[in-house]
Amino acid sequence: MPQTGRSGCPINLTLEQLGDRWSLIVIRDVMFGNRRTYGELLERSEEGIASNILADRLKRLTASGLLTRRPDPNHRQKGIYSLTEASIQLVPLLAHMGAWGRRHTRPSRELSVRAELLEKGGAPLWNAFMAELAHLHLGAPRPARSVFAELQAAYEKALAHRAL
Amino acid sequence: MPQTGRSGCPINLTLEQLGDRWSLIVIRDVMFGNRRTYGELLERSEEGIASNILADRLKRLTASGLLTRRPDPNHRQKGIYSLTEASIQLVPLLAHMGAWGRRHTRPSRELSVRAELLEKGGAPLWNAFMAELAHLHLGAPRPARSVFAELQAAYEKALAHRAL
DNA sequence: ACAACTCCTTGCAATACGCAAGTGGAAGGA
DNA sequence: TCCTTCCACTTGCGTATTGCAAGGAGTTGT
Incomplete structure (x- = not known):
């Protein structure tokens, strides 16, 4: 049985998670560019992602299990983002x-x-x-x-x- | 040299063409469901695409070379959509x-x-x-x-x- | 204490999306 | 011919998402 809104087709469900102009860009930068923090993702973005979009995508991707966030031991405010099995x-x-x-x-x-x-x-x-x-x-x-x-x-x- | 807006990364350029919630759904239905007309795509849509969105996507996909449209010989008003080498x-x-x-x-x-x-x-x-x-x-x-x-x-x- | 740094948030305008209804041309039948 | 039905879209309008610029709150270094 399908779980989300539109249909239970696996292609559709994949699109519902990743089908926008930024989610895969963020994952690409973490994956191939090894950007691991908000600041790195923002500053070294080839496409110039806006700060609010980046914050939103990091939230959504962690919520849906494609990223995890752990605090940086050297900097209480920073988070270090990691890929998960699903995003790998x-x-x-x-x-x-x-x-x-x-x-x-x-x-x-x-x-x-x-x-x-x-x-x-x-x-x-x-x-x-x-x-x-x-x-x-x-x-x-x-x-x-x-x-x-x-x-x-x-x-x-x-x-x-x-x-x- | 890049051609479009954000960057010349091939992943980004692919996302700029296909990175929305409907374009690949339409292509999927033409490809796997063999829906070839506007009416078929609208009526038999698993996800319930809206008519204006479908019209817009058919225009954009033909404009960017992922679909072609030829008139139906038996029905002057109908168009028959086909995949192209790129979308195949x-x-x-x-x-x-x-x-x-x-x-x-x-x-x-x-x-x-x-x-x-x-x-x-x-x-x-x-x-x-x-x-x-x-x-x-x-x-x-x-x-x-x-x-x-x-x-x-x-x-x-x-x-x-x-x-x- | 102070400045710099870092991670976001907010305000606002523009664009995209979604639903429902409507339009205009074409086919088909009486 | 005239009328009905069909078909491919369009239009209007409200909502959600996106994009840009600016700002704010917690943290670190001096």
């Missing part, structure tokens, strides 16, 4: 979104590099990345391979190349 | 959305059956389905296997089972 399993979805966007929109070269790597790596790469996210966010053991570092290095190389 | 390539994305929704929301059993088949079939099934959609919507040759019929049969079997 969005990796294949985001990879496909990146792949589709690369083909059917006009992305910038620098910002496409990570999407390209993720696409070419396929499921094995996604699984390695998910294992690493489980380490970074859920305290799982550190895997041998750091997909995060590979993606970041490729991105920075593209940035440097563009800057020349 | 959303099959893996929708399959992943269904898979994620099945795991992390509370979908109804009947409406999950297709998502389950798509998930278990994986990339080979998606490719067969995309070939069939190219036949149904773009006039490509008819493939040997009809994934559409398999999905529909499974759905109707689940419906009948529920009705007992």
Whole structure:
């Protein structure tokens, strides 16, 4: 039996949670950019998210179990946001979104590099990345391979190349 | 170089086109439900889309190249909507959305059956389905296997089972 | 004590959404 | 021909969401 408003279709239910212009952007920044606090997410936002929208999305995403928030031991006011098992399993979805966007929109070269790597790596790469996210966010053991570092290095190389 | 408003990230650009609560629902109904006209999409909508929203989305999706509209030869007023190459390539994305929704929301059993088949079939099934959609919507040759019929049969079997 | 920092909140305007009713052209029948 | 029905949308209007700019409250560092 369905739980929410419109219908019990799994695609619809996914859209009801994530189908807006900002939720997946926030998750993307936590996931691929390793932004872990409100301030980082606000200041280093590529798309310039507004502060009230960010606050609202952080609330909603934590309420629906896609993020968790724990206090920063060094700074009583700060919260550190982490991905959950559910949001880590969005990796294949985001990879496909990146792949589709690369083909059917006009992305910038620098910002496409990570999407390209993720696409070419396929499921094995996604699984390695998910294992690493489980380490970074859920305290799982550190895997041998750091997909995060590979993606970041490729991105920075593209940035440097563009800057020349 | 980016083309649109917020950033050139391919994930963001995909969200700018599809990141609302209705666009993917419409595409899903055309794709999996084979609804080809305004009336079919309105009347047989599981989620009860409003007529003005549907009209707006059909306009926007055709404008951005995810649907095409041709007049119905038997009925001058009717338009027949078809998927394009770009929207057919959303099959893996929708399959992943269904898979994620099945795991992390509370979908109804009947409406999950297709998502389950798509998930278990994986990339080979998606490719067969995309070939069939190219036949149904773009006039490509008819493939040997009809994934559409398999999905529909499974759905109707689940419906009948529920009705007992 | 004071200033700077950090996480939000508030006010307000613009846009999007949702419902119900209506419009205008086309098909079909008497 | 004229009338009814159908069909694809549009319009009006109230509500919710979004976006921008400014402000406020708790926290840290000096």
